[in-house]
Amino acid sequence: MISHKLGSSTLELTPVGLGTWAMGGAGWQFSWGAQDDEQSIRAIEKAIELGVNWIDTAPAYGRGHAEEIVGKALRRLSVKPVVATKCGRLFDTDGRIYSNLRKKSIFQEADQSLKRLGLDVIDLYQIHWPFPKEQIEEGWDAVCSLIEAGKVRFGGVSNFSPEQIKRIQPIGAVASLQPPYSMLERRIEKNTLPYCQTENIGVIVYSPMQKGLLSGKMTRERIERLDPEDHRLRDPMFQDPELAVNLDLIAGLSEMAGRSGHTLSHLAIAWVLRNPAVTAAIVGARSPEQIAETVHAAEWRLSDQEAGEIEALLAERVNRLRDMKSEQE
Numbered sequence: 001m002i003s004h005k006l007g008s009s010t011l012e013l014t015p016v017g018l019g020t021w022a023m024g025g026a027g028w029q030f031s032w033g034a035q036d037d038e039q040s041i042r043a044i045e046k047a048i049e050l051g052v053n054w055i056d057t058a059p060a061y062g063r064g065h066a067e068e069i070v071g072k073a074l075r076r077l078s079v080k081p082v083v084a085t086k087c088g089r090l091f092d093t094d095g096r097i098y099s100n101l102r103k104k105s106i107f108q109e110a111d112q113s114l115k116r117l118g119l120d121v122i123d124l125y126q127i128h129w130p131f132p133k134e135q136i137e138e139g140w141d142a143v144c145s146l147i148e149a150g151k152v153r154f155g156g157v158s159n160f161s162p163e164q165i166k167r168i169q170p171i172g173a174v175a176s177l178q179p180p181y182s183m184l185e186r187r188i189e190k191n192t193l194p195y196c197q198t199e200n201i202g203v204i205v206y207s208p209m210q211k212g213l214l215s216g217k218m219t220r221e222r223i224e225r226l227d228p229e230d231h232r233l234r235d236p237m238f239q240d241p242e243l244a245v246n247l248d249l250i251a252g253l254s255e256m257a258g259r260s261g262h263t264l265s266h267l268a269i270a271w272v273l274r275n276p277a278v279t280a281a282i283v284g285a286r287s288p289e290q291i292a293e294t295v296h297a298a299e300w301r302l303s304d305q306e307a308g309e310i311e312a313l314l315a316e317r318v319n320r321l322r323d324m325k326s327e328q329e
């Protein structure tokens with residue numbers, strides 16, 4: 001698989017990276033329900049075998065569990081991938097997530113992540129969310145100090161606005177931004193992507209299949225069968241009235257993908273990768289079979305005609321949602 005340089009860093013990333021949120025397993029606020037650890041490790045091994053050269057994880061994914069799983073997989077792998085993890089989201093004594101970007105806390109978090117991952121250095125260390133808002137400069141200063149100390153190679157941020165990135169840039173170079181981006185979540189197109197392009201900040205987008213909604217396998221019946229703990233059951237995109245409109249869009253997009261021998265998941269990922277400001281996409285998987293399918297999205301370059309057809313279907317969805325909203329008002 002080809003790879004692209006991530007912003008101002010020297011990291012070379014394949015267009016598809018493997019996401020590990022669902023590998024955090026059950027028992028926490030934003031879990032995807034029960035997950036078999038051996039399946040997770042085999043999914044990581046399969047991704048690397050198929051040419052994916054990087055993994056995204058975070059201590060927040062199952063209170064360190066996803067990082068432990070990545071660490072176990074790394075010990076089994078002969079080819080070592082680039083590892084990106086995060087900081088700034090912690091769990092209180094009741095198991096609820098809160099944010100802390102104090103220097104001391106980030107130093108502690110980095111040591112814990114290195115231990116769980118079994119690494120001497122983290123390739124890409126990202127501030128997970130820009131919260132508490134007034135602590136982002138202190139948090140970024142901590143990430144820069146970890147680079148100086150040799151515990152981190154490059155620093156990035158996630159879920160930051162251009163204004164928040166501007167605030168921290170004088171402290172040290174921002175190698176990358178990790179924002180949400182999919183056919184159903186396009187807020188970064190207007191300001192964030194142009195800003196990153198101008199500033200040579202690499203962009204690794206998350207949830208390109210909108211948490212599996214655009215995987216091509218998500219149906220009303222499947223949603224009803226989701227683990228009761230799966231946080232997607234609380235997501236309005238997975239609930240009526242929005243779900244009905246989303247399922248109509250999915251039918252149209254799936255038909256289109258099928259015409260050129262692809263799946264909807266390929267189309268969803270190829271669509272985010274078509275944007276020149278996007279360096280790579282983080283694609284989540286819970287099994288080797290899932291990543292074995294989605295990895296092929298990197299081979300599909302959407303034509304202008306295909307992109308135009310998708311745009312028309314997306315506009316139809318936006319109009320229907322707008323009409324529904326105005327009827328409710």
Ligand SMILES: NC(=O)c1ccc[n+]([C@@H]2O[C@H](COP(=O)([O-])OP(=O)(O)OC[C@H]3O[C@@H](n4cnc5c(N)ncnc54)[C@H](OP(=O)(O)O)[C@@H]3O)[C@@H](O)[C@H]2O)c1
Nearest residue numbers: 019020021206207208209210211212215282283284290293
């Ligand atoms: N920085 C942040 O705040 C942030 C936020 C979100 C995500 N992320 C990162 O981005 C990664 C990717 O995002 P994501 O996991 O939310 O969503 P995604 O990549 O849009 O969707 C992944 C999910 O889709 C389903 N899926 C994947 N391949 C499939 C296939 N071939 N057939 C059928 N279903 C398939 C799986 O869930 P089911 O099988 O359960 O349906 C999988 O967990 C995360 O894992 C995480 O590393 C970061």
